[in-house]
Amino acid sequence: MPVKSITTTPYDGQKPGTSGLRKRVKIFQQENYTQNFIQATLDAMPSPGAKESTLVVGGDGRYFSTEAIQIIIRVAAGNGVSKLIIGKNGILSTPAASNLIRKRKANGGILLTASHNPGGPDNDFGIKYNVSNGGPAPESVTNLIYEYTKKCNQYHICDMPEIDLSKIGVQTIDGFTIEIVDSVNDxxxxxxxxxxxxxxxxxxxxxxxxxxxxxxxxxxxxxxxxxxxxxxxxxxxxxxxxxxxxxxxxxxxxxxxxxxxxxxxxxxxxxxxxxxxxxxxxxxxxxxxxxxxxxxxxxxxxxxxxxxxxxxxxxxxxxxxxxxxxxxxxxxxxxxxxxxxxxxxxxxxxxxxxxxxxxxxxxxxxxxxxxxxxxxxxxxxxxxxxxxxxxxxxxxxxxxxxxxxxxxxxxxxxxxGRNFFSRYDYEEVESECANKMVEHLRHLIGVGKDDFIGKTFGQFTVKEADDFEYCDPIDGSVSKNQGVRIIFTDGSRIVIRLSGTGSQGATIRLYVEKYSQNVSEYESDTQEALKPLIDVALQISKLQEFTGRAKPTVIT
Ligand code: VG1
Ligand code: CO
Missing domain, CATH: 3.40.120.10 (Alpha-D-Glucose-1,6-Bisphosphate, subunit A, domain 3)
Structure with a gap:
């Protein structure tokens, strides 16, 4: 099949978050937006790269999925991918896709989902790349995808007729194979x-x-x-x-x-x-x-x-x-x-x-x-x-x-014993307000740390506080600034971080945890048991002051 190289202009903000790129459908529908992102993803595929690779493709069936799959088919063919394994009608749950990548020893997979976010023409769509172990691409790969999106001036496609995703079976066009599989069997x-x-x-x-x-x-x-x-x-x-x-x-x-x-x-x-x-x-x-x-x-x-x-x-x-x-x-x-x-x-x-x-x-x-x-x-x-x-x-x-x-x-x-736990989400907060709150917290645990440690709020005295940093014990990669933790002398703790999956504004997540070995508390209501700690979390973070929000959008 002849490959066509199409000139395009890079889009800002195609940075995969906690779990892929998630945006409003209308954003993905912009001219070449999806094509650019798929091209960047294929360019960033770990060695030996996209050429002659096998990829699994499927998703949660949300609005725009089938259009996106037709784009993926054409761009994959244009980049020399040798085989796509696609769930019937484009349907594969995220775990089923992970399983297929592993079982069929594919080089990776492209998952079309924005998970729990609403779908439809005015809601969200998402694209996530998974690597050959069946798991979401590590940060080294997602960072590379982002770098490629920033300089994406061209993408490659093969012009081919629309593929019928509803018929299970294998078809090969000029050495490029598409296999449509049952979504559930494996x-x-x-x-x-x-x-x-x-x-x-x-x-x-x-x-x-x-x-x-x-x-x-x-x-x-x-x-x-x-x-x-x-x-x-x-x-x-x-x-x-x-x-x-x-x-x-x-x-x-x-x-x-x-x-x-x-x-x-x-x-x-x-x-x-x-x-x-x-x-x-x-x-x-x-x-x-x-x-x-x-x-x-x-x-x-x-x-x-x-x-x-x-x-x-x-x-x-x-x-x-x-x-x-x-x-x-x-x-x-x-x-x-x-x-x-x-x-x-x-x-x-x-x-x-x-x-x-x-x-x-x-x-x-x-x-x-x-x-x-x-x-x-x-x-x-x-x-x-x-x-x-x-x-x-x-x-x-x-x-x-x-x-x-x-x-x-x-x-x-x-x-x-029982670990009482709850999370408060404040959705669609203005990014500037959310960032200011995080700055305030980073100040408390940074420059202001000597004053902060040992301070008492209500019944809680601060024992330790930091911004969580993780060093992967297997490959040594380091992920910084993963959430502010404040741990109290009784073992209770609060954590505050910004979501990496939202598609609009910022979402603040506030997590609180209290441990109890008091048998008479085991059947207590979580919100009641955690109330004093939540009050302290709101006091320390000045959340209401920074965001104007008196109440969370969702409590889990
Ligand atoms: C959220 C959750 C996180 C989860 C991620 C993807 O991320 O907090 O625990 O792994 O969603 O879940 P964030 O960055 O918004 O807090 V799913 O079901 O969207 O793939
Ligand atoms: Co999900």
């Missing part, structure tokens, strides 16, 4: 190898009154949920809802938390559902929620780690080490300590777990932002976490019938 197969499906099925049979409800929030997980929960695990069709992926997610936020997953929360409460769960737009997040029992994600990963021995995958491979992102509560650290496992604290974003997994030092990890996963792939995995919980409940019930989410949590607190 992923379902993977989960069947990891978990004890027979045990879970048996548990459902023995407990016909144990109600399960999965909510796909009209994101990409619908077809995965149908296959796994209904066809494989034998649940009724009424056990899943909102499982038709829609390009605009039905007009809401496909974000599994108590605010945005209200369609799930309401039915769980009304119908006394024992086990409720939801996933986000691209399928890498999860929320576990039973009647009167919300599992905070920091606890979720700790519980999975504590019970890992009932999961066949970990029976075979052993648990090599545990990890969490810095703002995530230290609940999992306590599990690591008890089990004598290595524990790692990395910056926010799944890309930081990959090296540890590749080096065989990390098996189970999580983020407070409803992200949980393991080294079975290199992305967090919503459906994996949900089935992990079901596997644990099924196994525990063999010995102690009647145990549900709440009992598992309380038992966990009895053994390890």
């Amino acid at each position: 992923y379902a197969q993977l989960l069947k190898e990891i978990f004890n499906f027979e045990q879970i099925k048996q548990f459902f049979k023995n407990n016909p009154n144990f109600k399960v409800l999965f909510d796909g929030l009209h994101g990409v997980t619908g077809p995965y949920a149908e296959r796994i929960f209904v066809e494989e695990l034998g649940l009724s069709r009424s056990s899943i809802q909102n499982c038709t992926p829609l390009p605009d997610f039905g007009g809401s936020h496909p974000d599994p938390n108590l605010t945005y997953a209200h369609s799930l929360v309401e039915r769980v409460e009304r119908e006394n559902v024992n086990f409720g769960a939801a996933s986000d737009g691209d399928g890498d997040r999860n929320m576990i929620y039973g009647k009167n029992a919300f599992v905070t994600p920091s606890d979720s990963v700790a519980v999975i780690a504590a019970h890992a021995e009932v999961i066949p995958y970990f029976q075979k491979s052993g648990v090599k080490g545990l990890a969490r992102s810095m703002p995530t509560s230290a609940a999992i650290d306590l599990v690591a300590k008890k089990k004598g496992l290595e524990i790692f604290e990395v910056p926010t974003g799944w890309k930081f777990f990959g090296n540890l997994m590749d080096a065989g030092r990390l098996s189970i990890c999580g983020e407070e932002s409803f992200g949980t996963g393991s080294d079975h792939i290199r992305e967090k995995d919503g459906v994996w976490a949900i089935v992990a919980w079901l596997n644990i409940i099924a196994a525990v019930n063999e010995k102690r019938p009647g145990v549900g989410i709440k009992e598992i949590l309380l038992e966990h607190y009895q053994i390890y």
Whole structure:
């Protein structure tokens, strides 16, 4: 096929954030905007580069996905890529894409998603590059992509007819191969190898009154949920809802938390559902929620780690080490300590777990932002976490019938104590105000540090404070300024950082954590338990003064 080189002009701001480039659809629709970014991505591909490579392509099916895929096909062909493996109709959940990259030994993948951000012509789109281990590109690669976008004066394409993405099969045009694959098969197969499906099925049979409800929030997980929960695990069709992926997610936020997953929360409460769960737009997040029992994600990963021995995958491979992102509560650290496992604290974003997994030092990890996963792939995995919980409940019930989410949590607190945790998000704050607040905090922990350490606010005395810096133990790369941490003498802490996934203005994230070994507090309401600490966080950060915001947009 003849290659055409098209002259273009670089766009500002094509800098991948925590998880790829995320912008309004209208921005991606600008002339050559998407073409430029794909060209820069292919240019930045780690050695041996784009030429003759194989790439996996797919996403959460949001608005503009199919147009973007046609662009990717043409630009990939123009750059000598030899093969694209594309999910049917462009659909691949983020974990399914990670799995395919690994299974098919592809050189990388291009994932089209803005995760939990709303979709549709006036909302968000995103493009993320994953490397050959199946995980999000490390900063060395994303920085290089950004550098290439800044000097992108030309991109290369092959003019070819639109490719039909709905027909499974292989087609080769002049040595360039496009394979359209079933979006669900390989992923379902993977989960069947990891978990004890027979045990879970048996548990459902023995407990016909144990109600399960999965909510796909009209994101990409619908077809995965149908296959796994209904066809494989034998649940009724009424056990899943909102499982038709829609390009605009039905007009809401496909974000599994108590605010945005209200369609799930309401039915769980009304119908006394024992086990409720939801996933986000691209399928890498999860929320576990039973009647009167919300599992905070920091606890979720700790519980999975504590019970890992009932999961066949970990029976075979052993648990090599545990990890969490810095703002995530230290609940999992306590599990690591008890089990004598290595524990790692990395910056926010799944890309930081990959090296540890590749080096065989990390098996189970999580983020407070409803992200949980393991080294079975290199992305967090919503459906994996949900089935992990079901596997644990099924196994525990063999010995102690009647145990549900709440009992598992309380038992966990009895053994390890409870880490109360909450996050306050202030969305679409004016960037200037947010930056000023961060400057103020950096001053407190920098030049003003001598005054700040030892100072008392309410019942809390500052013990340590810093801006989190991470040195990757495997490749030695250093990531600075990953969030301001203020740790108090009683072990409580607050963390403040700016989001790297927003598409408009700045989002301030305020994280608070308090540890308790007081049994009478284990059933307390999180917000009540954390109120004094939140007040102190607002006082120290002067958040309201800088931003004019009296209340957060979302509390998780
Ligand atoms: C947020 C979360 C982070 C997560 C990232 C991607 O990033 O805090 O924990 O890894 O989203 O998740 P930030 O920079 O906005 O805080 V997803 O489901 O968007 O791929
Ligand atoms: Co996501």
